[in-house]
Amino acid sequence: xxxxxxxxxxxxxxxxxxxxxxxxxxxxxxxxxxxxxxxxxxxxxxxxxxxxxxxxxxxxxxxxxxxxxxxxxxxxxxxxxxxxxxxxxxxxxxxxxxxxxxxxxxxxxxxxxxxxxxxxxxxxxxxxxxxxxxxxxxxxxxxxxxxxxxxxxxxxxxxxxxxxxxxxxxxxxxxxxxxxxxxxxxxxxxxxxxxxxxxxxxxxxxxxxxxxxxxxxxxxxxxxxxxxxxxxxxxxxxxxxxxxxxxxxxxxxxxxxxxxxxxxxxxxxxxxxxxxxxxxxxxxxxxxxxxxxxxxxxxxxxxxxxxxxxxxxxxxxxxxxxxxxxxxxxxxxxxxxxxxxxxxxxxxxxxxxxxxxxxxxxxxxxxxxxxxxxxxxxxxxxxxxxxx
Ligand SMILES: [Fe+2]
Numbered sequence: 001x002x003x004x005x006x007x008x009x010x011x012x013x014x015x016x017x018x019x020x021x022x023x024x025x026x027x028x029x030x031x032x033x034x035x036x037x038x039x040x041x042x043x044x045x046x047x048x049x050x051x052x053x054x055x056x057x058x059x060x061x062x063x064x065x066x067x068x069x070x071x072x073x074x075x076x077x078x079x080x081x082x083x084x085x086x087x088x089x090x091x092x093x094x095x096x097x098x099x100x101x102x103x104x105x106x107x108x109x110x111x112x113x114x115x116x117x118x119x120x121x122x123x124x125x126x127x128x129x130x131x132x133x134x135x136x137x138x139x140x141x142x143x144x145x146x147x148x149x150x151x152x153x154x155x156x157x158x159x160x161x162x163x164x165x166x167x168x169x170x171x172x173x174x175x176x177x178x179x180x181x182x183x184x185x186x187x188x189x190x191x192x193x194x195x196x197x198x199x200x201x202x203x204x205x206x207x208x209x210x211x212x213x214x215x216x217x218x219x220x221x222x223x224x225x226x227x228x229x230x231x232x233x234x235x236x237x238x239x240x241x242x243x244x245x246x247x248x249x250x251x252x253x254x255x256x257x258x259x260x261x262x263x264x265x266x267x268x269x270x271x272x273x274x275x276x277x278x279x280x281x282x283x284x285x286x287x288x289x290x291x292x293x294x295x296x297x298x299x300x301x302x303x304x305x306x307x308x309x310x311x312x313x314x315x316x317x318x319x320x321x322x323x324x325x326x327x328x329x330x331x332x333x334x335x336x337x338x339x340x341x342x343x344x345x346x347x348x349x350x351x352x353x354x355x356x357x358x359x360x361x362x363x364x365x366x367x368x369x370x371x372x373x374x375x376x377x378x379x380x381x382x383x384x385x386x387x388x
Contacts (some may be wrong), residue, residue, distance in 0.1 A: 030091030098144030145253025162273030192281025
């Protein structure tokens with residue numbers, strides 16, 4: 001067995017009804033809380049009220065920053081930081097999907113450091129310090145894994161570039177995962193975020209930094225996604241499916257915190273950076289079919305295993321056949337959850353694919369792949385993903 005490290009400092013509180021513990025949880029870290037969310041809408045309003053009631057009952061004074069947008073920008077982070085400073089916040093609470101949770105992390109950095117969060121990206125010499133405010137996250141989707149990772153993804157519109165703070169200091173102190181909060185998540189967001197769970201688990205499974213520990217969690221997560229995501233998409237009120245998807249998301253988040261993501265996320269991050277209207281899960285689902293075909297030969301055993309998880313008939317086939325047919329199995333999975341999309345459907349012009357390919361190789365994710373793609377390879381993959 002290879003040597004490996006595993007680190008996970010986030011306290012996880014998982015289960016139905018656990019959101020009611022948010023007040024006492026936050027109160028352990030501070031008394032003046034900045035709550036970070038998207039603007040209220042009818043389905044989420046009861047969650048916000050529940051959270052605020054719990055905070056008040058615990059004696060926590062709350063200011064609510066509710067201006068988070070999908071693919072949060074540096075401007076949004078700065079607006080939230082101003083509110084945190086005005087409120088003299090000593091703890092930040094993100095409630096929502098990846099955008100809200102990542103914004104909360106970035107505010108916790110920007111409110112306590114010189115400059116802006118953008119000055120603390122993973123490749124900079126300056127990194128966030130112990131001054132970073134305590135971070136509590138309540139996830140309302142399954143998910144992005146952000147509630148258990150050291151990553152905050154932000155977009156700089158001026159640079160048309162999406163990047164990340166990546167530092168152990170922004171691991172949430174506590175992550176509350178309450179599947180009951182996910183019962184009202186709309187179908188398309190369930191599918192899109194659920195596909196992200198699959199991508200986190202699978203990319204961690206093939207990642208060179210993977211370990212027996214993350215492999216265990218990744219394979220369990222993929223099994224759960226294969227079994228429950230379609231159910232959750234078709235019947236959002238199915239609490240059992242929501243619960244298992246919340247667990248799959250948590251497992252996949254723990255995986256990416258210790259292994260990481262590969263080429264699909266490299267392309268996906270670039271895509272949402274240039275085209276902010278593209279949801280993260282859409283950016284992944286659109287390129288997965290072509291990437292599966294590009295790489296399944298690079299590790300026949302793993303791709304055969306993947307194929308068999310999604311299509312049990314492949315148990316009878318050889319590894320070579322099962323690996324090849326894993327491509328169709330993933331096609332069917334993507335179609336079943338209503339995520340079969342082409343780049344032209346996402347309004348990404350064909351003549352901009354070269355620039356997108358170049359941007360896809362800026363982050364190092366693409367190197368963590370059994371078959372390392374060249375610029376020309378990525379361009380070809382994008383062309384294959386453009387039209388039906
Ligand atoms: Fe992701």
